[in-house]
Amino acid sequence: MKPTELSAKPYLTPNEVAAWMMVSPITVRGWAQKGLLQAEVTPGGHRRFRREEVERFARQWNPAGNKGPMRILIADDDPAVVGFLKEWLEDERFNTRVETAFDGFEAGLKVHSFVPDVVLLDVMMPGLKGTEVCRQIKQMPGNADLRVIGLTGHLSPDTERALLDAGAECCLTKPVDMPRLLQQLGLDA
Amino acid sequence: MKPTELSAKPYLTPNEVAAWMMVSPITVRGWAQKGLLQAEVTPGGHRRFRREEVERFARQWNPAGNKGPMRILIADDDPAVVGFLKEWLEDERFNTRVETAFDGFEAGLKVHSFVPDVVLLDVMMPGLKGTEVCRQIKQMPGNADLRVIGLTGHLSPDTERALLDAGAECCLTKPVDMPRLLQQLGLDA
């Protein structure tokens, strides 16, 4: 029997995480205790880390020197809009990773699990206030650099100002002018 | 052998239990030897574990923590309901930490940032489908043990069944019968 098919196990021990992150096991323990890194617990009280969670954590603590694909989260309740944007943005010419959210809850979850660089946010999603969402994102420690681009059908000067005040980078109208969006994202180079 | 038709078989082998509990088979053997985990025995002396028994054993060590306050996230767009629940649940007699979310996005964020043991979820929040939210929570790595208790004004058998299927623990009607809720949470002991 092969003792270590490390890539096969769906979970990692603290030691394995420590080795991967090039830190001491004690540090990993600290992360877990502070809730920064989510852990499962064996009946005996030892921690086990799911691979996905470790990867998420690694991404989160990385963005300092980040290279790699631009991570884009599209949050809109209209599947047509989402599909359209996703189609454009996943073009092979760009170096992007695209994730979608069709309601506010999913968007909130994925801000943490996907750790996007940019959020394309429908500011008129049912049950949500775009400005509030924007403010909440920016308010979270570590998310200050997360870019937010608002999308809306009817853009009044008031709502736009409110959005920008809340920390949004800009606000575009639907239907989306893709060249404009690509330029804003910096994908037109 | 097939990957895992875990939910089909009535009993589990030591290896399967080990994978489930994120532990090595040897550890499972240890649990069985100490009598912590009850086992059947084949004619040849190999152990077989009944599903119910393994679940019992797993829950014995996990449920809402043997240590620390119970972390409760209240997700409801009605400030009156939230305030009422928060007031009750923060009673000093209980060992609780209560956090609130007034829309789906905030709820999604706080599932990760607050890391609740239980979510009290208004299943009729604007822009949200309670069953979807529930499913998304359960689907996330590490959140399998997160309890979800639905709250709704009008509880139809259909919506209740859908919620339970999605992984909710139960569904209560508003106005909330607090003794009932406390009992469900396990705070009435």
Next chain:
DNA sequence: AAACAATTGGGTAATTGGGGTA
């Protein structure tokens, strides 16, 4: 039925893990 690979049990030694504190 017979062969074969994978799994399991038993026992002991070695390693790892958690918590608290420096």
Next chain:
DNA sequence: GATGTCCCAATTACCCAATTGT
């Protein structure tokens, strides 16, 4: 903020013979 150390419990590795499933 990350790490070292101590104590003690939980988990794992390694030995080989027996059982299981195909």
